[in-house]
Amino acid sequence: MPFVQEILKHRSLSIVGLEKNTGKTVCLNYILRRLDELGVPVGVTSIGVDGEQVDSVFATAKPEVTLYEGTRFITSEQHYLKRQAVSVLEHVDSRRTALGPLVTARVLVRGKVLLSGAATTGVLRGQIAQLGNAGCRLAIVDGALSRLSLASPTVTDCMVLATGAAVSANLKQLVAKTRFLHSLICLDEVSPTLREALGQVEQGLWGVDDEGVPHDLGIASVFLIGSAGGDLLRYGHTLFASGAVSDRLLKALTPLGKDITLVARDFTKLFITPEVYNDFTRKGNRLMMLQRSKLIAVTLNPTSPQGFLLDSRNACDALSDALQTPVYDVMKIEQ
Amino acid sequence: MKIKELIKGDAGFQYVVDSMELMSAAGRRKLLDTEWSTDTAWLDAEWDRLEKAIAAVHEYKYKKPYIDLRHCLMQLHDLRGTLASLANHTPLNEVELFELKSLAQLCRNATGAIEGLGMGDLLPLPDLDRVFEILDPDHTGIANFYIYDSYDPRLGPLRRELSALQIAGDNPERIAALLAEQSEIQSEVCLRLSDELVRWAPTLSEALEQMAYCDLLFAKAELSIAWNLTRPAVGKKTAFSGLVNPRLKQRNEATGLRYQPVDISIEHGVTLITGANMAGKTVLLKSIGSAQCMVQCGMYAPAEKAETMLFDSVATSIGDDQDEMNGLSSYAAEIIKISDIVRRSRTEHLLVLIDEPARTTNPTEGKAIVQALIGIMQKAASATLITTHYGQLGGDCRRLRVKGFVEDMSDLPLNPRNINLFIDYSLTEDASGEVPHEALRIASILGCDEELLKKAKESL
Incomplete structure (x- = not known):
């Protein structure tokens, strides 16, 4: 059974997709079934609304999440009342979502459940802790749409990345897009000392001096970076962006010279395109992470919502080669 | 005029209201609904209660009864909507029934805490033990809830069959039929429980309002001490x-x-x-x-x-x-x-x-x-x-x-x-x-x- 043992070394797992319909839910079902066989108590929630029976964009049938006896789950009141599992309510949150308050329940008789969850990572973190306190050894967060924020190492300990024909029906493009995100996820981490120093920083762009001490560069927004120019390197060639790293930031740094190390909080803060990133690195600059996400596995859904089907073996091989990591066909591992 | 209108004035009363640390949404509602009073008797009585609350905070600030009370108030949900539905004979769903059971348990815990503070006479809470019993047919004593098997003799056998079929993973038609039947029975039980609880609606409301008031009173006490x-x-x-x-x-x-x-x-x-x-x-x-x-x-x-x-x-x-x-x-x-x-x-x-x-x-x-x-x-x-x-x-x-x-x-x-x-x-x-x-x-x-x-x- 691939990668499930690896998951068990962690306390929380996120399943994120490059796109909608990349098989996140199939992958989640697989993991849940394996964990049930191993008798591991798990908790499950989602970010945003997910788990709808019919995909709301493409109107294709979507597999529901099957939860097993003893599993705790968090979902909204509206979805809870539609569940097929028999379960006992343990907690109702005072915050309300569009679908009523979020409720926590424990499964008595297995069955399908619609998952929905908090819309913010702050609340999500609280829920992961809550599931842990209730005795779940592992908390799993199902991703919604193509949101990545839940895979931030500040939210979940490890992640599974789902990709598939929905990203692109062209195998080359699929590989290129997946490889790019994969390369960002796998960027090197800074040293523990620097991580500690930068961990205190809350906002803005910072320059790190030779002693590893960060100094605020006084740039409130990336939109104001243009006028700063070479001044950005006054403390040293290591910069720390506490918020989002965008193409605009990379473009501003690229002409300043080489040997710039730009540190981002984690890969979920990167909003950059391959072309701009490649320009940045080609000049001898590099991007590093304060904290790297632990990528457990990459899964592939060979079917696209438009009905296009990739050759599973071919696609998995091509991706494995490109990423240098095993890639699993979700439709096959589920069988 | 209520506090919610008074804070719109230009005397800076908003700051006072914002500085109060209420534990619950119900307590905040109670605060904002407080009327400007010209009734000396009411004001004197309120200041008497506040004086006692301040004394209790001084004495018990970091001690069990006060910590317990705050913990209860933090978990208090403003169930006015649910209670209005109940009073109107609208059948409650499982989540709403769970909320009532939680309220009954909170009320019991808060009663203990308030007595611990020596304020039982001043802040009497109604007895909701019967409500808890109605929603706890298996006498678990825990504020969890679902439509327990003991609510209807058909549920036990149905769920055992369902469980067996789900584990075996076959006969989806039969599973669908069982789920439909279960849903039917659960609705019947919800209806029955709601009927049984209707007469408790006023008492449940009283408990909610009294606990909200309790939250307000101690928030005022804390502010009085801090300022x-x-x-x-x-x-x-x-x-x-x-x-x-x-x-x-x-x-x-x-x-x-x-x-x-x-x-x-x-x-x-x-x-x-x-x-x-x-x-x-x-x-x-x-x-x-x-x-x-x-x-x-x-x-x-x-x-x-x-x-x-x-x-x-x-x-x-x-x-x-x-x-x-x-x-x-x-x-x-x-x-x-x-x-x-x-x-x-x-x-x-x-x-x-x-x-x-x-x-x-x-x-x-x-x-x-x-x-x-x-x-x-x-x-x-x-x-x-x-x-x-x-x-x-x-x-x-x-x-x-x-x-x-x-x-x-x-x-x-x-x-x-x-x-x-x-x-x-x-x-x-x-x-x-x-x-x-x-x-x-x-x-x-x-x-x-x-x-x-x-x-x-x-x-x-």
């Missing part, structure tokens, strides 16, 4: 000794600045307050307005000693309500407010606080307006405080002056940051009708442009 508030007394006059403006005091203390409390008595008729710029006239009006709101909403007063008459309402015109979007200039917005106050004062017993009326128009007519205002308010059955820079206003009204700058300050190293050290904010009776002429001197301390000052002095 060192004083129990006011209702009397024939209003007199505050050591009155503070909580917001400014907090700010000054946080930034290491001095804060000077003031003494003031308020009488019927008009009191004219004069004083140099920066002498704290506006702050004084806001302090009085917000203190009166606190007192008449059953809170303690931000003063060392407080005696107050009870007013029907507080009417204010403080600050600049200029609103270009409404097409109102500063002057227009102000005149609308003031004329409203004049009209109301004919029928109501008001505390009127007006900051520098008619300051944004020409001094000749402006002064005439203030003179007329004084004349009318002097005869009204209200207490009116008016600050002004206009001198020689006629009439036999009472006059107070903020003492202002200490003695001779020409040799002092003044700057905008330390200026407050050299201002005496206390009030003194002043029958002269004169106003201080220190605008230029203060402008100079504030670093006003030399040429501007020089030209101004020349044209005096």
Whole structure:
């Protein structure tokens, strides 16, 4: 059974997709079934609304999440009342979502459940802790749409990345897009000392001096970076962006010279395109992470919502080669 | 008038309300729904309860009963909607039934905590044990909930079959049929339970409201302790000794600045307050307005000693309500407010606080307006405080002056940051009708442009 043992070394797992319909839910079902066989108590929630029976964009049938006896789950009141599992309510949150308050329940008789969850990572973190306190050894967060924020190492300990024909029906493009995100996820981490120093920083762009001490560069927004120019390197060639790293930031740094190390909080803060990133690195600059996400596995859904089907073996091989990591066909591992 | 309307006023009462740490949404609702009261008996009773709550917080702050109570209140959900549905015979769903069971358990736990605080007589909570029992057929004693097998004899066998089929993973048609049947039975049970609970709706509401009140009372107690508030007394006059403006005091203390409390008595008729710029006239009006709101909403007063008459309402015109979007200039917005106050004062017993009326128009007519205002308010059955820079206003009204700058300050190293050290904010009776002429001197301390000052002095 691939990668499930690896998951068990962690306390929380996120399943994120490059796109909608990349098989996140199939992958989640697989993991849940394996964990049930191993008798591991798990908790499950989602970010945003997910788990709808019919995909709301493409109107294709979507597999529901099957939860097993003893599993705790968090979902909204509206979805809870539609569940097929028999379960006992343990907690109702005072915050309300569009679908009523979020409720926590424990499964008595297995069955399908619609998952929905908090819309913010702050609340999500609280829920992961809550599931842990209730005795779940592992908390799993199902991703919604193509949101990545839940895979931030500040939210979940490890992640599974789902990709598939929905990203692109062209195998080359699929590989290129997946490889790019994969390369960002796998960027090197800074040293523990620097991580500690930068961990205190809350906002803005910072320059790190030779002693590893960060100094605020006084740039409130990336939109104001243009006028700063070479001044950005006054403390040293290591910069720390506490918020989002965008193409605009990379473009501003690229002409300043080489040997710039730009540190981002984690890969979920990167909003950059391959072309701009490649320009940045080609000049001898590099991007590093304060904290790297632990990528457990990459899964592939060979079917696209438009009905296009990739050759599973071919696609998995091509991706494995490109990423240098095993890639699993979700439709096959589920069988 | 309720607190939720009072906080929209310009006396700064919003800050007081925002500073209260309520544990629950229901408690916050209770706070915002508190009515401005002119009922001495209610106020006295409320202050009695508050006094006891303060004593209890002092005694039990970090001890079990108080921690338990706060924990209960933190978990309190505002179930008004659910309780209204119940009372209207709308069947409740599983989640709503769970909420009622939780409320029953919270109520039981809170009762224990309140008794631990020695306040059982003051804050009696209803007995909801029967509600808990109805929702706990298996006598688990835990506030979890689902449609238990014991609610209907058909459920047990059905779920056992369902479980077996689900584990085997076959016969989806039979599973679908069983799920449909289960859903049917569950609905029946929900309906039955809702029927059984209808008669408990008023008691459940009482428990919710009483716990919300409990939250409010202890939030007031905590604020009274944190801000060192004083129990006011209702009397024939209003007199505050050591009155503070909580917001400014907090700010000054946080930034290491001095804060000077003031003494003031308020009488019927008009009191004219004069004083140099920066002498704290506006702050004084806001302090009085917000203190009166606190007192008449059953809170303690931000003063060392407080005696107050009870007013029907507080009417204010403080600050600049200029609103270009409404097409109102500063002057227009102000005149609308003031004329409203004049009209109301004919029928109501008001505390009127007006900051520098008619300051944004020409001094000749402006002064005439203030003179007329004084004349009318002097005869009204209200207490009116008016600050002004206009001198020689006629009439036999009472006059107070903020003492202002200490003695001779020409040799002092003044700057905008330390200026407050050299201002005496206390009030003194002043029958002269004169106003201080220190605008230029203060402008100079504030670093006003030399040429501007020089030209101004020349044209005096």
